[in-house]
Amino acid sequence: MGYRWFVKRTCRRTALFIIACIVISAVGGRVGAGDSPAQQTKHHPDVTLHRAPKPLPPGARTGDWPCFLGPSHDGVSRETKLLKNWPTGGPTLVWEMKRGEGYAAPSIAGDRLVYLHRVGDVERIECLHAESGERYWSRDYPTSYRDRYGFNNGPRASPVLDGDRCYVHGVEGRLLCLDLQTGEEIWQHNTSRMFDVPANFFGVGSTPLVDGGLLIVQVGAPAGPCVVAFDKRDGTLAWKAGNEWAASYASPVPAVVHGKRRILVFAGGDSRPPTGGLMAIDPSDGRVDFRYPFRSRTYESVNASSPVIAGDLVLISSSYQTGAALLKLSSESGCEKVWQTDDFGAHFATPICKDGFLYGVTGMNASDLALACLDLENRRLAWRHVPEWEESVERDGAAQTMSFSTGLASLLAIDGQYLLLGDDGHLLWVDLSPKGYRELARARLFRAPETWTAPVVSRGLLYICQNRPDSSSGAGPRLLCYDLRGDK
Numbered sequence: 481m482g483y484r485w486f487v488k489r490t491c492r493r494t495a496l497f498i499i500a501c502i503v504i505s506a507v508g509g510r511v512g513a514g515d516s517p518a519q520q521t522k523h524h525p526d527v528t529l530h531r532a533p534k535p536l537p538p539g540a541r542t543g544d545w546p547c548f549l550g551p552s553h554d555g556v557s558r559e560t561k562l563l564k565n566w567p568t569g570g571p572t573l574v575w576e577m578k579r580g581e582g583y584a585a586p587s588i589a590g591d592r593l594v595y596l597h598r599v600g601d602v603e604r605i606e607c608l609h610a611e612s613g614e615r616y617w618s619r620d621y622p623t624s625y626r627d628r629y630g631f632n633n634g635p636r637a638s639p640v641l642d643g644d645r646c647y648v649h650g651v652e653g654r655l656l657c658l659d660l661q662t663g664e665e666i667w668q669h670n671t672s673r674m675f676d677v678p679a680n681f682f683g684v685g686s687t688p689l690v691d692g693g694l695l696i697v698q699v700g701a702p703a704g705p706c707v708v709a710f711d712k713r714d715g716t717l718a719w720k721a722g723n724e725w726a727a728s729y730a731s732p733v734p735a736v737v738h739g740k741r742r743i744l745v746f747a748g749g750d751s752r753p754p755t756g757g758l759m760a761i762d763p764s765d766g767r768v769d770f771r772y773p774f775r776s777r778t779y780e781s782v783n784a785s786s787p788v789i790a791g792d793l794v795l796i797s798s799s800y801q802t803g804a805a806l807l808k809l810s811s812e813s814g815c816e817k818v819w820q821t822d823d824f825g826a827h828f829a830t831p832i833c834k835d836g837f838l839y840g841v842t843g844m845n846a847s848d849l850a851l852a853c854l855d856l857e858n859r860r861l862a863w864r865h866v867p868e869w870e871e872s873v874e875r876d877g878a879a880q881t882m883s884f885s886t887g888l889a890s891l892l893a894i895d896g897q898y899l900l901l902g903d904d905g906h907l908l909w910v911d912l913s914p915k916g917y918r919e920l921a922r923a924r925l926f927r928a929p930e931t932w933t934a935p936v937v938s939r940g941l942l943y944i945c946q947n948r949p950d951s952s953s954g955a956g957p958r959l960l961c962y963d964l965r966g967d968k
Contacts, residue, residue, distance in 0.1 A: 519661055521614035526578040529612055533574050533963040536940055537561045540966070544589045545938040546641040548687040549786065553733045555832050557894040557937050561966040564897075570907055570923025571942060571962040575613035579959050580604065582634025582651075583685075583930075583947060586959065588938040589641040592616060592660060595959060596648050598623060598634035603650045605639070607663060610938065613961065617663030625651045625683055632930070632947060636685035636729065640695075645712065647695055651683035655697065657715060667715030675701040675708070677727070680749045681782060685729040691743060691763050694718055700727025700749055707732070707745050707761060719766030722759055726751045729784035729828060734763075737792060738811035746796055748775045748783035756783050758796050758807065760815070769813035776800035784828035788838065790856065793818065799827040799844040806856060823861040824854050829890045829934070832898075837862065839898070839912045841889050849887055851900075851917060865917040867900075867908070871924065873952070890934040901935045904928065905946065925960070926950040940965035 536542060540561040549555050563571060580599035587594050593610040596603065602620040609616065627633050633651075640647040645666070646658045653672030658665055671677065672684070677699055686698040694709040704723025711718055726749035735742050743763050748756015756775035761768055774796055775783060781800035788795045794815075797804035803822040807815045824842045831840025831854075838854040842864070853862040867886045872879050886902035897920065900908040905928050909920040926946050933945035942962040949956050 519616060521609045521612070521616055524577065524608065524613055524615040527575055527608070527613035527615075528577075529575045530573050533572075533611060533941060534965045534967070537966045537968050540940060542939040544641070545936045546587050546589045547690070548585060548587075548638040548640075548731050548934070549733075549830060553689075553731075553786075554788070555830055555892055555934070557892060559937055559940065560895050561968075562895045562937075562940060562964045563966050564895075564909060564921065566921050566923055570925055571964050574611070574941065574961040574963050576961070577608070577613055577959040579957050580634060581632045581957070583632055583636045583933050583945070584634070585638045585933050585936050585945060586943050587639040587641050588936065588943075589660070592641070593943070594639040594641060594646050594648075594660075596635045596637075596639055596650070597959075598625075598651075603635055603654070605646070605648055605656070605658065605663070607646070607660070610941065610961075616661075619656075619658065619663050619665075621650070621654055621656075623650065623652055623654075627682060628679075629682070631682065636683060637687040637731075640688055640690055642690040642712065647688055647690070647712070649684055649686075649688050649697065651685075652679075653677065653684050653699075655688070655710075657695075657712070669710070669715060671697060671699045671708070675699050675705065677701050678750070680727055681780065682729065684727070685784075686727055687731040689732040689734065689743065691734055691741075694763060696732050696743055696763065698727045698732060698745055698747065700725065700747065702726065702751070706747050706759065707743075707766075709763065709766060721761050721766040721768055722747070722771075724771065725749075725756045725759075728756060729782050730786045730830075733786055733789065735789050735794070735809075737809045740813075742769065744787045744789070744794060746774075746783050746785070746787050748798075752779060753777075754779050754781055758787060758794070758815075760809070760813070770815055772796075772805075772807060772815055772817075774798070774802070774805055776802040785826035785840075786830045788831055788833050790833045790836070793856065795831070795833070795838060795854075795856070797824060797826040797831065797840075799825045801825070804854070806859070819859040821854075821859075821861070823864075824852055827888060828932070829888070832891055832893045834893065837914050840891060841886075844888070846887070849885070851886070851889070851912075853912065853914060853916075855914065862914050863916050867910075867917070867919065869922070873927070888932060890932070892935050892937065894937060899935055899937070899942075901931060901944065903931045905931050905950070907935075907944070925962075926955070927952045928957075937964060
């Protein structure tokens with residue numbers, strides 16, 4: 481009797497559990513593997529889903545893009561089997577989101593994409609499903625920032641995703657640590673108030689760096705600190721470093737120098753006289769190994785391109801008639817200049833190093849912008865090329881042939897070649913080698929200036945930020961997801 485009663489009760493509970501799961505799935509939206517019902521996605525009113533992406537091709541290598549410049553902090557992606565032959569108009573648009581102001585790039589971990597932008601008088605952190613644009617959660621906090629030069633009033637620094645945490649640094653210095661699953665706040669600081677930092681030229685723009693148990697932030701207080709580290713779990717201050725330079729718009733990068741872990745920070749922002757340069761910091765205690773001054777003499781200038789590491793060599797570069805310097809890092813916690821050149825000056829896009837050659841955009845104005853290759857071993861400019869072409873556009877109801885170039889472009893090394901995003905909305909596949917530049921494919925995604933945010937690829941999907949209205953379609957700023965997955 482007791483056995484039959486036990487079996488009936490067990491079957492009844494199992495049936496009820498199955499029915500509950502079906503109801504939750506039908507009502508609540510998408511639930512990822514291991515997610516609880518509270519973590520389901522909901523329809524985003526500003527997102528338009530155009531079509532589902534293709535399945536990933538067999539054997540494709542994919543990964544997360546959890547921070548600015550990617551998991552290796554160098555603008556190099558390990559993704560493979562991507563679409564190289566585009567249909568007319570470029571890759572297929574998967575989804576798009578109407579968005580506010582800002583220059584920050586999205587960051588992605590698993591199926592979660594986190595994006596920081598400004599909507600009205602708030603900075604908004606949104607966690608979306610990376611393939612559909614559906615929303616997991618969003619969080620707002622107030623902002624009153626106004627760009628002194630009339631540029632975008634939104635955030636510049638990209639979110640940083642680390643395990644179950646999400647870190648964001650707003651344009652006015654609001655630093656938040658959130659639970660990636662729920663969006664709930666774990667801790668926060670206002671670094672501008674905490675360290676008495678005046679407004680920089682374009683607000684806060686350096687993306688923090690997670691290194692071990694630390695969150696490393698370039699704050700640039702006038703009398704120091706230049707860089708601080710917080711315990712990433714509870715936000716307690718771990719150390720302060722540097723007392724000379726204001727914060728730049730370059731992001732800190734990690735390096736192993738002669739077996740020693742170091743953090744390289746290229747500082748230099750609003751200061752009179754203009755000062756800045758490279759710092760090497762021991763992350764265990766904040767001790768500064770060395771400082772190498774490097775900055776334009778022009779007051780209204782910044783260092784914005786992150787250091788590029790090649791073994792025990794590091795290249796720093798800046799525009800404003802500054803150039804580039806190649807430094808050799810020594811085992812005695814110092815550095816020496818190998819060479820310096822005026823032939824290459826990166827404005828804000830970080831160059832990419834491959835096999836002893838550096839590829840990137842040099843210059844800052846239409847008259848001097850070009851794609852260039854630096855031969856690091858032979859200390860010379862290997863080549864310089866200005867990508868140019870003509871295409872027909874409609875203006876005032878009539879077709880007109882116009883000349884275009886890539887301008888202040890961003891470069892992403894991926895799948896054996898390079899994606900080049902032009903500052904007016906053109907996307908190109910290019911082959912770059914010491915022998916020169918070769919265009920493989922090109923498409924105009926939109927016509928909008930200030931397309932300065934670096935492109936992001938994760939799991940075969942390409943994410944592009946349109947920062948200004950599209951003069952062709954009239955569409956306002958958008959976050960766009962394209963299908964870059966290959967067919968086989």
